[in-house]
Amino acid sequence: MKKTVTIIVAAVFLLTTMVFAPMAMAKPFPRSWLWNSTALQMMDTSKFAKKGPYVVGFSNASISNSWRVFFERQVRYGYELNKDQIKRYYVTDANDKPDKQIADVEDLLAKGVDVLILSAATMAALDPVARRTMRRGIPVICVDRRVTSDESFVSFITSSNVAQGRAQMLWLAEMLGGRGNIVMLGGIAGSGPAEERRSGGEEILSAFPNVKVLDFQYANWSPAEGKRIMKALIQTHGRKINGIWGDGLQTSGAMEAMKEAGMKVPITGDHLNAFLVRAQDWGFPAMSIDFPVSMGTDSVEIALKVLRGEPVPHIYEVPRTVVCTQDTENIKTDMPWSRMAHKDWPDEAWNNTLPKNLLPY
Amino acid sequence: MRIGLLKRHSAVFIVYVILAILILTTGLLSDVFLTFRNLENLLRQVAPLGFVSVGQTFAILTAGIDLSIGSVVSMTSVLTTGMIEGQQQLVLPVLVLVFGLAILIGFINGTIISKTGVHPLIVTLGMMSVVQGGILLYTKAPTGSVPISYDFVAWGNVWKIPFPILLFASVATIAIIFLRLTVFGRYVYATGGNEEVARLSGIKTGRVKTIVYMICSFTAALTGIMLASRMGMGDPLVGERYMLDSIIPVLIGGTRLTGGVGGVAGTIGGIFIFIILSNALNLLDVTAYWQWIVEGLVVIVSVSLYFRQKR
Secondary structure, eight states: OHHHHHHHHHHHHHHHHHHHHHHHHOOOOOHHHHHOOSOOOEEOOGGGOOOSSEEEEEEESOOOSHHHHHHHHHHHHHHHHTTTTEEEEEEEEOTTOHHHHHHHHHHHHHTTOSEEEEOOSSTTTTHHHHHHHHHTTOOEEEESBOOSOGGGOSEEEEOOHHHHHHHHHHHHHHHTTTOEEEEEEESSTTOHHHHHHHHHHHHHHTTOTTEEEEEEEEOTTOHHHHHHHHHHHHHHHGGGOOEEEEOSTHHHHHHHHHHHTTOOOOEEEOSBHHHHHHHHHHTOOEEEEOOOTTHHHHHHHHHHHHHTTOOEESEEEOOOOEEESSOOSSOOOSSOHHHHOOTTSOTTOBOOOOOGGGOOO | OHHHHHHHTHHHHHHHHHHHHHHHHHHHHOSSTTSHHHHHHHHHHHHHHHHHHHHHHHHHHTTOOOTTHHHHHHHHHHHHHHHHTTOGGGHHHHHHHHHHHHHHHHHHHHHHHHHHOOOHHHHHHHHHHHHHHHHHHHOSSOBOOOOGGGGHHHHOEETTEEHHHHHHHHHHHHHHHHHHHSHHHHHHHHHHHOHHHHHHTTOOHHHHHHHHHHHHHHHHHHHHHHHHHHHSSBOTTTTTTHHHHTHHHHHHTTOOTTSSSOOHHHHHHHHHHHHHHHHHHHHTTOOHHHHHHHHHHHHHHHHHHHHHHHO
């Protein structure tokens, strides 16, 4: 009897382990891959394989807004997690100046980095120096922002900006029932993510001829500028504004301007805590999709894979979450809004995977 | 005689002593600093800032200043790549055109300053706005491309020496000779030292100023085409930093904002201090926030030293 019970218990344990272990080990799968129409292109990295421990260099475009501050910490977290494989980690900040970033990359190469992680201030400007780095046999891993040519990097860790712009506009158009006037608030004029998100949004608009854009303004991903510009737009268009499309930090400021004007319309943004908490507290119909800061940590993991000679995707799409205060026909929330809005976090915080000692606040 | 010479050039002497200390200290603290690869990097990084600072030295020597220098850098960078668009046969005509346009801007600056008597700060600030607005009408985003052969300007070597530093050395040498050994050079110092006296002595100070601002714009164009090669494209905002950055090496180098005192030799020292400092902070893994603090302090200290000298 005792033996039978032992066998049954062991069998149940084994079965449970077999069923649940893969689930526990599974990482969130990036949904955006499902929408990608091209086959996944894996890169052979055997020519970059070398013995560790390694010297890792990270050339950052800037830490000029809270997203970039959290993102830089996430790259550092990647280093902290892999200290056994990384003997030195260097980081430079180009202050959004492409010519300074070229000098930064040269400085990192002089320091003998084995791999270069690059978040480019401008796609085209950093392309020649990235290409030269690759020619020297040092792999380049782009993250957040890429360089122009495919041969100038091994892998690009990102999330589709076009998809982000589309999802935000689709939710807004459906919230308006396909009819109404909207204003669009973009990021920084000329920057890759801002232009791609704008074009994604405009693609969706072509399917909704009765949704009219009253105005488009760049608000430099700044809550303060978002508020200032929105105030001016309210002065010009008043209650004709039925919805606000925004792709980033600026919409938390725009929401403030709307509240002060006594207006409440559907608004889109991303996972800046100020946006999430205020939309909840003030009862704005809102939708948020993140451009995850955690891609910084992913970039270090990919860099190490390359140095070990393991194949990696040329374009590595990171998982992202969508939250809505109200679902529409095609855009559904992944979780309740309140789970993403953290009242105990500061306004400038982003959804992140950082340990306490690395949080910038 | 020797002591007199040393006294006369004390500012330049101090600059080079500071430079030597900076090189020695960084060399001791970083095992990478004095490697061939890093020195080569440094020499390539010197040229873009070097050209504009040499030009700015001329303007400051006449007690003026050129704030339009940054927008001229952006303009030449954007027009060069935007018009060449990777076509080899267009390189020469486009370069002639952008140099011509830059010199025209300098001519307009200088003419307005000398004819109206309005302070150069106001005139060149206005010109900066006009040129920057024009660039943004042309393009709001990075644009254009250059043929592979054009890479040589920023990335080429001549006998293992980076081409940009050879070009900068030539420009700086010509500038020193121009200021120290020609009549025009003496006129520049005289105009900056006391414009009224210079004018009464028969110097056509208006003409001197006009030529000085043309030189300034010419050097800005050199920086613009160098950056176009370095980045392989033109950026409408790339010149922004040079408005302030071009002034700092001039002040560090001992040229006085009131004009008439200083020279290109000191500016060269200032440029190397500025570039080596930035390189050293990166090599020593100093965080971005501290880099901003250190660079800000360098500006404050250099300007304070200038005011102390003035008293």
